[in-house]
Amino acid sequence: TGPTIVAGEILVEIMATDRGMGFLEPLTLVGPYPSGAPAIFIDQVGRLGGGAGLIGCVGRDDFGTINLERLKRDGVDVSAVDVSDRYPTGSAFVRYRPDGIRDFVYNIAESAAGQIRLTAAARLLADRAGHLHVMGSTLSVAGLKEIVAYALKAVRARGGSTSFDPNMRKELIGGADGALFSTLVDDADLLLPSGDELLAAAGVDDEQQAVTALFARGVGEIVLKRGADGSSWFGADGTRIDCAGFQVEEVDPTGAGDCFGAAYLTCRRKGMEPGKALFYANAAGARNVTRRGPMEGTAGFDVLDDFIAGTARTT
Numbered sequence: 445t446g447p448t449i450v451a452g453e454i455l456v457e458i459m460a461t462d463r464g465m466g467f468l469e470p471l472t473l474v475g476p477y478p479s480g481a482p483a484i485f486i487d488q489v490g491r492l493g494g495g496a497g498l499i500g501c502v503g504r505d506d507f508g509t510i511n512l513e514r515l516k517r518d519g520v521d522v523s524a525v526d527v528s529d530r531y532p533t534g535s536a537f538v539r540y541r542p543d544g545i546r547d548f549v550y551n552i553a554e555s556a557a558g559q560i561r562l563t564a565a566a567r568l569l570a571d572r573a574g575h576l577h578v579m580g581s582t583l584s585v586a587g588l589k590e591i592v593a594y595a596l597k598a599v600r601a602r603g604g605s606t607s608f609d610p611n612m613r614k615e616l617i618g619g620a621d622g623a624l625f626s627t628l629v630d631d632a633d634l635l636l637p638s639g640d641e642l643l644a645a646a647g648v649d650d651e652q653q654a655v656t657a658l659f660a661r662g663v664g665e666i667v668l669k670r671g672a673d674g675s676s677w678f679g680a681d682g683t684r685i686d687c688a689g690f691q692v693e694e695v696d697p698t699g700a701g702d703c704f705g706a707a708y709l710t711c712r713r714k715g716m717e718p719g720k721a722l723f724y725a726n727a728a729g730a731r732n733v734t735r736r737g738p739m740e741g742t743a744g745f746d747v748l749d750d751f752i753a754g755t756a757r758t759t
């Protein structure tokens with residue numbers, strides 16, 4: 445029992461309306477959209493009716509307000525989101541190239557997102573959490589390592605569970621953060637890699653070998669994200685379930701992996717079997733890419749059931 449919690453950056457995203465290369469001429473832009481991978485993840489947990497809490501920091505400005513209002517509306521506890529008077533909410537400008545690759549201009553390092561700290565409110569939230577989700581991409585932020593270490597201990601002390609999305613830059617895996625990365629992998633009740641991250645987390649170059657090696661290290665279950673091709677589930681007893689993707693028109697792929705992971709985890713925490721949870725996760729990821737704006741495609745079960753009923757599968 446207790447909410448699922450995550451810590452990390454809260455941003456707004458501002459998108460070019462057309463596809464093309466970079467930002468070197470005046471463009472038509474749309475936004476701001478609430479964003480930041482941890483914020484998207486926890487919003488999706490909240491939409492599915494799972495208890496949800498976020499540790500983060502926004503500026504005292506409209507970009508912070510649209511995030512806080514959206515998260516609250518969707519059922520996320522934002523009592524551990526700090527509000528900075530000094531730093532603005534971070535932003536990311538994005539433009540898709542014709543082939544789907546993204547060009548970004550970030551304003552994050554000197555934003556409120558970099559001011560995230562283990563505050564009293566963050567401790568209170570961690571102390572009553574039932575599940576901690578950690579994103580590898582956030583671990584290079586100084587304050588976050590302290591939060592993750594504290595929350596990991598607190599959640600474990602209460603008999604809670606953890607999940608890890610090892611979306612971490614390769615050069616960091618073997619570096620100073622290598623020990624923390626390894627601990628998070630070994631401790632994960634649920635590991636949520638996408639594509640090559642599975643191989644990188646295990647340090648081998650064959651999918652089945654990677655799965656076997658990770659279970660030997662103590663991982664509970666593994667769900668591998670395969671983009672438009674869907675996903676696979678691996679159990680510690682050697683069983684495996686493959687789930688085909690849904691056929692959709694990809695408008696904006698940002699946030700698909702976060703929605704997918706949040707849906708899988710929330711379904712499992714609600715007691716669903718892995719196969720059913722995987723099916724909902726595929727639907728949540730696929731539906732998210734059909735909406736412009738990273739958090740605009742998060743969905744409740746009613747919306748996902750309608751999407752599933754009306755969408756063909758890939759084979």
Ligand code: ADP
Nearest residue numbers: 638669670671672674675700701704726729730
């Ligand atoms: P990440 O964003 O972490 O790299 P993926 O791109 O693999 O993760 O997306 C996560 C999940 O979302 C996929 O496993 C799939 O279920 C769904 N998904 C992502 N892109 C598409 C797409 N173009 N069509 C259908 N489903 C998609």
